[in-house]
Amino acid sequence: MVREDAVTVLSDDARVVAPAGRQASALPTLGPPASALASPDGTGAGLFAARPSLIRAMNEQLLLEHIRQRGPCSRAELARVSGLSKPTVSLALGNVERAGLVRIAGQRTGVPGRSARLYEIRPDAGLALGLDIGHEYVRGAIADLTGEIRTRASLRARATSVRARVAELVELADMLCQNAGVPRSAVTQTVIGSPGVYDPRRNAMKLTGGLRGWDRPAALAGLREAFGPSLVMENDVDAAALAERALGHGRDVEHFAFVHIGTGIGMGLIVGGQLLRGAHGVAGEIAFLPLSGGAGADEHEARKRGTLEAAASASGIVRAARRGGMRGPVSARSVFAAAARGDQRAVAVVAEEARLVAKTITAVITVVDPDLIVLGGGIGRAPGFAEMVGEELERIAPVMPAIRVSALGTDAVVDGCLAAGTDLAWGQVMTALPTPPGDGVRPVVS
Numbered sequence: 001m002v003r004e005d006a007v008t009v010l011s012d013d014a015r016v017v018a019p020a021g022r023q024a025s026a027l028p029t030l031g032p033p034a035s036a037l038a039s040p041d042g043t044g045a046g047l048f049a050a051r052p053s054l055i056r057a058m059n060e061q062l063l064l065e066h067i068r069q070r071g072p073c074s075r076a077e078l079a080r081v082s083g084l085s086k087p088t089v090s091l092a093l094g095n096v097e098r099a100g101l102v103r104i105a106g107q108r109t110g111v112p113g114r115s116a117r118l119y120e121i122r123p124d125a126g127l128a129l130g131l132d133i134g135h136e137y138v139r140g141a142i143a144d145l146t147g148e149i150r151t152r153a154s155l156r157a158r159a160t161s162v163r164a165r166v167a168e169l170v171e172l173a174d175m176l177c178q179n180a181g182v183p184r185s186a187v188t189q190t191v192i193g194s195p196g197v198y199d200p201r202r203n204a205m206k207l208t209g210g211l212r213g214w215d216r217p218a219a220l221a222g223l224r225e226a227f228g229p230s231l232v233m234e235n236d237v238d239a240a241a242l243a244e245r246a247l248g249h250g251r252d253v254e255h256f257a258f259v260h261i262g263t264g265i266g267m268g269l270i271v272g273g274q275l276l277r278g279a280h281g282v283a284g285e286i287a288f289l290p291l292s293g294g295a296g297a298d299e300h301e302a303r304k305r306g307t308l309e310a311a312a313s314a315s316g317i318v319r320a321a322r323r324g325g326m327r328g329p330v331s332a333r334s335v336f337a338a339a340a341r342g343d344q345r346a347v348a349v350v351a352e353e354a355r356l357v358a359k360t361i362t363a364v365i366t367v368v369d370p371d372l373i374v375l376g377g378g379i380g381r382a383p384g385f386a387e388m389v390g391e392e393l394e395r396i397a398p399v400m401p402a403i404r405v406s407a408l409g410t411d412a413v414v415d416g417c418l419a420a421g422t423d424l425a426w427g428q429v430m431t432a433l434p435t436p437p438g439d440g441v442r443p444v445v446s
């Protein structure tokens with residue numbers, strides 16, 4: 001069990017806020033729906049009576065979910081889709097309007113009969129802050145409850161210590177809030193995408209790759225102090241997979257894998273429409289697959305970062321290129337560019353990279369059998385690389401999923417954090433609905 005002072009981590013059944021026209025998240029748990037009354041015969045088989053305040057809260061939540069899913073709605077529409085009576089709908093709308101959760105969006109005209117007032121979710125009833133801790137940049141954005149992005153910004157990552165990295169995130173958050181015209185205290189939910197996974201035994205992150213010191217408990221302590229109890233940590237590649245599910249190629253796919261290949265390697269796995277985390281949160285940590293090959297392999301780096309990541313990430317490509325005879329400033333980008341120009345040394349490095357990634361995806365296919373593989377990261381999105389991986393897969397994979405290149409770009413992690421954060425903010429808003437005082441339990445007897 002996580003201590004009370006531990007940072008929150010998204011649970012296995014956390015859902016992503018759906019874009020307009022898609023299924024929204026489930027209603028938050030309301031607690032026991034009734035109070036038990038002892039039976040007259042003393043057998044203990046009690047009858048149950050719902051509290052009127054609980055019924056009102058359930059009705060209000062039901063209507064809010066309908067408005068969130070469908071957009072602006074009239075009272076008549078809400079009565080029809082919810083099955084509630086028009087007087088009940090009117091009472092519930094009045095309550096949530098006074099609570100500042102809905103507002104009048106206008107009136108529907110051009111149809112027979114009286115024009116109807118339309119109700120919509122008040123966007124500023126909750127705000128989500130999403131931050132991405134990258135090796136080169138820290139990125140972030142703020143979204144309201146409708147999912148609309150209020151502002152985006154990024155800063156060059158220059159921190160070399162835990163304290164400086166936390167300060168960079170705070171600086172970016174303050175910049176975003178200033179751009180959005182809100183104080184940081186107005187943020188309902190903060191989600192930070194970070195390399196690694198949360199370790200509840202140590203109350204710290206682990207498997208954080210090249211972020212020096214980020215696996216120390218002091219890192220999360222500093223983040224909690226800066227961002228408060230609403231802070232949620234999310235693995236950065238898992239966040240990108242959530243963004244792909246909400247906004248990208250995975251919108252209509254129940255089983256897919258998002259494979260990130262860049263300065264690091266990771267995978268976010270969506271199974272049955274839900275992110276798979278595993279018993280210890282390490283589902284998708286494919287950096288540690290015992291797969292290697294080519295001149296990019298390095299035993300020392302493999303012990304620190306994982307066998308696959310040491311060979312197939314950007315550093316492995318650079319190492320293979322130099323061992324293959326390329327001179328001067330070498331980067332993964334320059335190797336791919338040289339391969340596109342026909343440099344045979346670079347062509348061999350890129351071909352080996354494609355084979356290694358194809359082997360990795362084949363391992364995933366044989367275990368999970370996804371419909372779709374989405375490639376992300378600087379290497380995964382390199383021109384022509386997905387086609388090379390597909391050709392290798394044709395030779396070794398038992399079945400061929402669709403291969404797509406992520407179109408979400410460098411903001412994928414932030415977008416995934418906002419998707420999760422907006423959903424969590426919505427849950428907070430729903431559970432904070434005011435309840436009229438003085439409601440007791442009405443006995444039900446036969």
